[in-house]
Amino acid sequence: MKxxxxxxxxxxxxxxxxxxxxxxxxxxxxxxxxxxxCREGFxxxxxxxxxxxxxxxxxVYAASVGERKITTVKGIGSxxxxxxxxxxxxxxxxxxCGFCTPGMVLATYALLQRNPDPTDEEIKEALDGNFCRxxxxxxxxxxxxxxxxxxxxxx
Amino acid sequence: xxxxxxVTPTEKExxxxxxxxxxxxxxxxxxxxxxxxxDDCPIPGCWYGGTVRSDVPRGRIVGIRQDPSFxxxxxxxxxxxDLPGPNxxxxxxxxxxxxxxxxxxxxSEPIALVAAPTKALLKAALKxxxxxxxxxxxxxxxxxxxxxxxxxxxxxxxLAKFEVKRGDVDEAFxxxxxxxxETYRTGHQEQLYLEPQGMVALPRDDGGVEVVGSLQCPYYIxxxxxxxxxxxxxxxxxxxxxxxxxxxxxxxxPSLLAIHAAVLALKAKRPVKIIYDRAEDMVSTTKRHPSRxxxxxxxxxxxxxVAQDVDLVLDGGAYTTLSIVVLQRxxxxxxxxxxIPNARIIARAVATNTPPNxxxxxxxxxxxxxxxxRQMDKIARTLGLSPVEVRRKNLLKSGDAFPFGQxxxxxxxxxxxxxxxxxxxxxxxxxxxxxxxxPKKRGIGVSLFLHGGGFTGAGEQKINGKxxxxxxxxxxxxxxxxxxxxxxxATVLTQIAAQGLQIPFEKVKYCQPDTSKxxxxxxxxxxxxxxxxxxIVLRGTEKLIMQLKEYVSRHFDVSLEDIxxxxxxxxxxxxxxxxxxxxxxxxxxxxxxxxxIGDYVxxxxxxxxxxxxxxxAYQGYAWGANVLEVEVDTDTWEVRPLRDTVVVDxxxxxxxxxxxxxxxxxxxxxxxxxxxxxxxxxxxxxxxxRLANYAIPTSxxxxxxxxxxxxxxxxxxxxxxxxxxxMPLSGGGPAVASAIEHATGLFPTRxxxxxxxLTSLEQEGDERRS
Ligand code: FES
Ligand code: FES
Numbered sequence: 030m031k032x033x034x035x036x037x038x039x040x041x042x043x044x045x046x047x048x049x050x051x052x053x054x055x056x057x058x059x060x061x062x063x064x065x066x067c068r069e070g071f072x073x074x075x076x077x078x079x080x081x082x083x084x085x086x087x088x089v090y091a092a093s094v095g096e097r098k099i100t101t102v103k104g105i106g107s108x109x110x111x112x113x114x115x116x117x118x119x120x121x122x123x124x125x126c127g128f129c130t131p132g133m134v135l136a137t138y139a140l141l142q143r144n145p146d147p148t149d150e151e152i153k154e155a156l157d158g159n160f161c162r163x164x165x166x167x168x169x170x171x172x173x174x175x176x177x178x179x180x181x182x183x184x
Numbered sequence: 185x186x187x188x189x190x191v192t193p194t195e196k197e198x199x200x201x202x203x204x205x206x207x208x209x210x211x212x213x214x215x216x217x218x219x220x221x222x223d224d225c226p227i228p229g230c231w232y233g234g235t236v237r238s239d240v241p242r243g244r245i246v247g248i249r250q251d252p253s254f255x256x257x258x259x260x261x262x263x264x265x266d267l268p269g270p271n272x273x274x275x276x277x278x279x280x281x282x283x284x285x286x287x288x289x290x291x292s293e294p295i296a297l298v299a300a301p302t303k304a305l306l307k308a309a310l311k312x313x314x315x316x317x318x319x320x321x322x323x324x325x326x327x328x329x330x331x332x333x334x335x336x337x338x339x340x341x342x343l344a345k346f347e348v349k350r351g352d353v354d355e356a357f358x359x360x361x362x363x364x365x366e367t368y369r370t371g372h373q374e375q376l377y378l379e380p381q382g383m384v385a386l387p388r389d390d391g392g393v394e395v396v397g398s399l400q401c402p403y404y405i406x407x408x409x410x411x412x413x414x415x416x417x418x419x420x421x422x423x424x425x426x427x428x429x430x431x432x433x434x435x436x437x438p439s440l441l442a443i444h445a446a447v448l449a450l451k452a453k454r455p456v457k458i459i460y461d462r463a464e465d466m467v468s469t470t471k472r473h474p475s476r477x478x479x480x481x482x483x484x485x486x487x488x489x490v491a492q493d494v495d496l497v498l499d500g501g502a503y504t505t506l507s508i509v510v511l512q513r514x515x516x517x518x519x520x521x522x523x524i525p526n527a528r529i530i531a532r533a534v535a536t537n538t539p540p541n542x543x544x545x546x547x548x549x550x551x552x553x554x555x556x557x558r559q560m561d562k563i564a565r566t567l568g569l570s571p572v573e574v575r576r577k578n579l580l581k582s583g584d585a586f587p588f589g590q591x592x593x594x595x596x597x598x599x600x601x602x603x604x605x606x607x608x609x610x611x612x613x614x615x616x617x618x619x620x621x622x623p624k625k626r627g628i629g630v631s632l633f634l635h636g637g638g639f640t641g642a643g644e645q646k647i648n649g650k651x652x653x654x655x656x657x658x659x660x661x662x663x664x665x666x667x668x669x670x671x672x673x674a675t676v677l678t679q680i681a682a683q684g685l686q687i688p689f690e691k692v693k694y695c696q697p698d699t700s701k702x703x704x705x706x707x708x709x710x711x712x713x714x715x716x717x718x719x720i721v722l723r724g725t726e727k728l729i730m731q732l733k734e735y736v737s738r739h740f741d742v743s744l745e746d747i748x749x750x751x752x753x754x755x756x757x758x759x760x761x762x763x764x765x766x767x768x769x770x771x772x773x774x775x776x777x778x779x780x781i782g783d784y785v786x787x788x789x790x791x792x793x794x795x796x797x798x799x800x801a802y803q804g805y806a807w808g809a810n811v812l813e814v815e816v817d818t819d820t821w822e823v824r825p826l827r828d829t830v831v832v833d834x835x836x837x838x839x840x841x842x843x844x845x846x847x848x849x850x851x852x853x854x855x856x857x858x859x860x861x862x863x864x865x866x867x868x869x870x871x872x873x874r875l876a877n878y879a880i881p882t883s884x885x886x887x888x889x890x891x892x893x894x895x896x897x898x899x900x901x902x903x904x905x906x907x908x909x910x911m912p913l914s915g916g917g918p919a920v921a922s923a924i925e926h927a928t929g930l931f932p933t934r935x936x937x938x939x940x941x942l943t944s945l946e947q948e949g950d951e952r953r954s
Binding site: 056059061062064065066067068069071072074101102103106107108111115118119120122124125126127128129130131134152153154156157158159160161162163164165166167168169170 | 205207208210211212213214215216217218219220221223224226375376377378379380426427428429431461462669670671672841842844845848849850851852853874875876880881882883884886889891
């Protein structure tokens with residue numbers, strides 16, 4: 030099958046098998062910043078935004094994406110202009126092995142979009158679907174709070 | 185006249201970096217999604233490799249049949265018969281085959297390998313292989329292994345045995361007021377690094393092979409590859425890709441995986457990549473050793489321990505992997521943070537027909553410390569004393585000796601313990617929670633733990649690690665075989681080198697390990713990287729500065745004693761002469777590339793007798809204390825950690841931010857081990873073999889952490905650092921059990937403490953009462 034996909038603001042004409050998952054479509058076409066940790070909807074390493082909504086791309090059929098805008102971690106900032114969430118993760122020490130990080134950053138993005146001022150409990154709830162085996166979540170939660178402050182300052 | 189050399193006011197550039205929360209060198213790449221893990225690296229013409237596995241725990245292979253209707257010319261197929269060298273994965277021993285040949289010894293044991301140009305074809309080929317196995321009666325538990333009815337390893341199923349003795353336990357038992365006895369058990373634990381195992385092998389024109397992958401120990405793999413492939417050392421190159429977590433899981437297992445990928449690549453004459461999916465990773469890779477530990481402790485009425493008898497057994501699984509060394513560490517941590525005047529510890533690792541167990545953060549210590557800490561609670565409970573009092577009475581102080589003879593050098597145990605009790609307000613909360621009414625009960629528990637940094641005994645001497653510093657134009661490259669896997673090694677070693685050379689942090693470049701460039705500084709294990717390898721790096725920096733000084737002395741005709749070096753500048757009696765990179769450039773121009781090797785030097789005061797298991801087992805001990813508060817719903821037996829106070833002595837924290845990250849992450853893994861992470865076995869198979877049924881802590885399970893670093897420097901570590909990476913994991917298990925005991929009155933003896941265990945403990949209690 031062939032269809033066009035809007036990925037990080039650019040339209041790509043891509044081929045895929047009828048049952049291909051969005052995760053594979055993305056990874057097979059070079060968007061390897063989307064990680065695969067389980068392929069069964071548990072770890073959140075494959076998180077992307079679909080029209081701003083956080084999804085596990087391993088649980089989404091590529092064929093079902095349609096017109097919706099796909100955003101990966103590379104779509105929210107660049108090395109010259111990192112997103113405040115990315116800055117916050119770096120500054121707070123929220124990155125260790127980094128395998129969960131793209132998903133975590135996007136989960137944070139989705140959270141702050143709908144709730145710019147989350148409490149600790151709300152942060153924990155929002156990140157529940159994104160596993161991190163390295164950090165014990167402490168610095169990640171710190172990073173989300175720092176990011177919330179930064180985003181507000183930028184507004 | 186002496187030619188003037190460049191002098192830059194480097195004071196402005198150089199700043200102290202040791203002890204500073206420097207931003208990780210890999211943080212930006214990771215947060216931008218730019219870091220390439222092994223499955224992200226584009227490799228032209230790469231085929232996909234896969235594994236045919238045993239589905240029985242023990243049996244004889246009668247036939248391997250390839251379906252004739254499949255076109256085998258399109259793929260590469262390998263069985264034990266096709267291996268280019270000995271069918272052995274060289275680790276501590278060579279008892280594990282690359283591919284099972286005659287007998288299979290565990291469910292998921294590799295039997296054959298396939299490589300194919302596409303994933304679809306690989307899947308079809310794997311399906312077209314049928315292995316016929318005649319089942320044999322398996323050995324599936326520690327008890328069955330010890331019983332010896334079926335012998336599956338050596339003459340008696342014993343993979344390793346060690347003994348430590350101090351004083352006279354039997355005599356001392358006569359002096360005791362009471363002898364307290366209990367058996368403790370712990371289950372498997374899965375490392376669950378978020379990035380599954382993966383390896384790419386690329387054949388080389390010279391007949392050799394290069395392997396790139398997710399790994400902790402480049403030279404372990406290098407050794408195993410040269411052995412199994414019958415290749416000279418210079419024809420095997422191992423490179424590390426960005427690694428998404430290891431925790432010991434990528435210490436031993438990658439040797440097997442690398443050989444598999446290489447065998448396929450050599451036969452296919454093209455690159456082959458094997459990436460496990462989560463399910464394959466969970467069923468076939470090594471886990472933490474399950475244990476059965478029996479304690480008999482002679483105590484006085486006031487809680488003083490007079491003697492301790494420990495019988496410790498680890499389940500090693502089907503082959504040795506690292507069980508010998510894991511067992512040794514287990515044995516040496518068996519009496520925890522306590523002074524035991526008379527001790528007898530017998531430790532055995534047994535073989536069973538289950539997947540081989542291997543390294544996992546803590547490396548045998550978490551099992552031992554769980555049992556010892558529980559035993560302390562049992563003593564308190566039996567004598568009607570508080571768990572804190574019993575611990576205080578028996579704490580190791582500076583000058584005390586461990587059962588294996590080594591003297592304790594600081595009061596870390598007491599200091600971390602008292603501090604944790606104070607900042608957690610333990611006594612007040614203990615009293616308050618004891619009054620909880622209704623089904624939801626809170627409890628507060630303690631645990632004390634320690635970890636010996638670096639290899640056990642003579643291990644560091646045997647490895648004899650080396651590092652290389654290479655001076656490039658405006659930077660210094662650091663070549664080591666210790667990997668960055670999330671723990672922060674790349675940053676911390678860079679800090680150590682920059683501080684040692686007194687040049688800006690940004691001018692030191694940690695190079696991703698590559699055995700064709702980096703000398704063997706040893707594996708990335710045993711909490712040794714910062715402490716031990718850091719010290720070797722420091723020695724390298726001293727050597728490099730000395731070489732530059734000698735040049736300055738010749739060039740300016742100044743005696744060596746009159747030259748000082750600080751912050752990147754050489755001085756003669758206070759007058760600046762030249763700067764670091766200017767001198768380095770001169771040397772390079774005159775004499776060629778400038779590089780130095782830093783060597784390991786064993787502290788002469790440390791002695792170890794491997795036969796007797798006596799002497800200085802470790803170069804320094806890091807100490808930790810947990811005070812954990814939980815809430816237990818006594819209707820559903822659901823356990824919720826509320827608050828975890830963790831005080832750890834890590835020696836000098838080279839990078840406090842990263843150190844905290846290690847402690848927090850390790851503590852949560854320890855809590856997971858304590859109450860969440862269950863692996864049940866059924867017929868030699870893990871029942872919990874996917875994320876759907878193996879729970880690790882997520883953000884909502886995470887208690888409020890209060891972590892405090894205490895820094896009691898250790899002279900044998902770089903800038904006073906102690907080994908820190910593994911220690912925090914040991915605290916969680918016993919703290920959970922202790923807090924649950926306080927909340928419920930039940931006495932768990934097993935990890936993880938699940939709802940099921942609590943239900944059965946309650947029923948037993950009811951039976952005893954009725
Ligand atoms: S890979 Fe999609 S949730 Fe784990
Ligand atoms: S940083 Fe390793 S899994 Fe989160």
